[in-house]
Amino acid sequence: MNHRFPFTCHQTCCDTHARVGTFQTPHGPVETPRFMPVGTLANVKTVTPDQLQGTGAQMILANTYHLHLQPGEGIVERAGGLHRFMGWSGPILTDSGGFQVFSLSDMRSIEESGVSFRSPRDGQVIHLSPERAIAIQNALGADVIMAFDECAPYPASREAIENAADRTTRWLERCIKAHERADQALFGIVQGGTYLDLRQKSARSLVEFDLPGYAIGGVSVGEPPELIEKIVQATTPLLPKDKPRYLMGVGTYREMAQAIAAGIDLFDCVIPTRLARHGNALVRGERWNLKNNRFRKDFTPLDSDCPCYACQTFTRAYLSHLLRSRELLAYTLLSIHNITELVGFTQKIRQAIIQGTFAQDFRNWLQPAK
Numbered sequence: 001m002n003h004r005f006p007f008t009c010h011q012t013c014c015d016t017h018a019r020v021g022t023f024q025t026p027h028g029p030v031e032t033p034r035f036m037p038v039g040t041l042a043n044v045k046t047v048t049p050d051q052l053q054g055t056g057a058q059m060i061l062a063n064t065y066h067l068h069l070q071p072g073e074g075i076v077e078r079a080g081g082l083h084r085f086m087g088w089s090g091p092i093l094t095d096s097g098g099f100q101v102f103s104l105s106d107m108r109s110i111e112e113s114g115v116s117f118r119s120p121r122d123g124q125v126i127h128l129s130p131e132r133a134i135a136i137q138n139a140l141g142a143d144v145i146m147a148f149d150e151c152a153p154y155p156a157s158r159e160a161i162e163n164a165a166d167r168t169t170r171w172l173e174r175c176i177k178a179h180e181r182a183d184q185a186l187f188g189i190v191q192g193g194t195y196l197d198l199r200q201k202s203a204r205s206l207v208e209f210d211l212p213g214y215a216i217g218g219v220s221v222g223e224p225p226e227l228i229e230k231i232v233q234a235t236t237p238l239l240p241k242d243k244p245r246y247l248m249g250v251g252t253y254r255e256m257a258q259a260i261a262a263g264i265d266l267f268d269c270v271i272p273t274r275l276a277r278h279g280n281a282l283v284r285g286e287r288w289n290l291k292n293n294r295f296r297k298d299f300t301p302l303d304s305d306c307p308c309y310a311c312q313t314f315t316r317a318y319l320s321h322l323l324r325s326r327e328l329l330a331y332t333l334l335s336i337h338n339i340t341e342l343v344g345f346t347q348k349i350r351q352a353i354i355q356g357t358f359a360q361d362f363r364n365w366l367q368p369a370k
Contacts, residue, residue: 005185015359017263025143032265042086065097073139081141093144130174154222161193185212203238215246257365272338295320308340
C-alpha cells in the first residue's frame with residue numbers, strides 16, 4: 001500500500017530538523033510543509049472550491065463523525081465519493097471522529113469495542129468502533145484516512161492517559177485489518193498526553209505497523225503551548241523520516257514554525273474560518289478585529305503584500321462596513337484571506353528551508369512567546 005503514497009524529502013535545514021518534501025496522493029501532490037484548511041462537513045465554511053484553490057490550499061480535511069451524522073456516508077458514496085460530492089479535485093484527508101467523540105464527554109462511554117454516544121442531532125445512540133470508523137472513511141473515499149483513536153482530556157491522570165494510548169494502539173491494529181481500499185493511505189495517531197515517555201512509547205508501537213504516514217494527536221486540548229512544543233520535540237524524531245508527519249489541530253504561526261523546526265510536515269486547524277466568522281483577520285502574525293473603529297475610514301488594502309482576492313480588490317473600510325452590516329460576503333472575504341495567510345506562511349517557510357535561511361528568517365517565531 002505504501003508505494004501508492006510516496007513521500008520524498010528534497011532538502012533539510014542545516015540548523016533545525018525542518019525539511020522540504022512532497023507527498024504524493026491519487027489526487028495530486030502535497031508540497032510540505034503545508035497548512036491544510038478544515039472542511040468539516042465537506043465544505044470549507046463560506047468558501048467555494050474555486051476560491052479555495054486560489055488560496056494555495058492543496059490538501060483539505062473533512063470529518064468522519066460529522067459526515068456520518070449528516071448526510072450519511074451512503075449518500076456521499078453514491079455521489080461518487082467526497083471529491084465529486086463537494087467539487088474538490090485535490091487531495092482530501094478525513095479525521096476518524098475520535099476527537100469529536102472526545103468532545104462529547106457527557107454523552108459518550110468508551111469500551112474496548114469502541115465508543116457509544118448519543119447523536120447531538122436526534123439523541124439516537126450510535127456505536128463507533130475502529131472497524132466502523134474505517135468503513136465510513138472507505139465509503140467517503142478520501143486520499144488519507146485516520147485511524148480511530150482515543151483522545152484523552154487535559155488534564156488527566158497518568159493511568160488514564162496510558163490506558164487511552166494503549167487502546168489507541170490496539171484499535172490501530174483493528175483499523176488496519178478493516179481497511180479495504182489500497183487507494184487510501186491510513187495514518188496512525190500518536191497519543192500519550194503530556195507524558196513524554198508515554199508519547200515515545202506510543203510512537204514506537206505505531207511505527208512497527210509501517211504505515212504510509214503518522215500523526216501526533218491529542219494536542220490543543222487545553223494544554224499550554226510550551227507543552228505542545230515539548231511533545232512534538234520528544235515524539236517527532238521517533239517517526240520515520242521517509243513518511244509524512246502530521247500535527248493535528250495546530251495552526252498558529254509560532255506552533256507551526258516550532259513544529260516544522262522539529263520535523264513536522266502537515267498541519268490543520270479551524271482558526272482561519274472561525275476567526276473570519278468573528279470579524280478577525282490574520283495579518284503578518286497579528287489578529288485584527290475589523291469591526292474596530294480605526295478601520296471604518298481606512299481605505300488601504302488589508303495587506304498590500306497579500307496576493308488574495310480580498311486584499312487585491314477591497315479596502316479595510318469596505319470589509320469593516322460588510323462586518324458591521326452583517327453581510328455574508330464579509331465572512332467569505334476574510335476566510336479567503338486568512339486561509340491564504342496560513343497556507344502562505346508555510347509556503348514561505350518551505351522556501352526559506354530551500355534557501356537555507358529558515359532559522360534566521362523565522363527566528364522570532366521559533367522563540368517562546370513573550
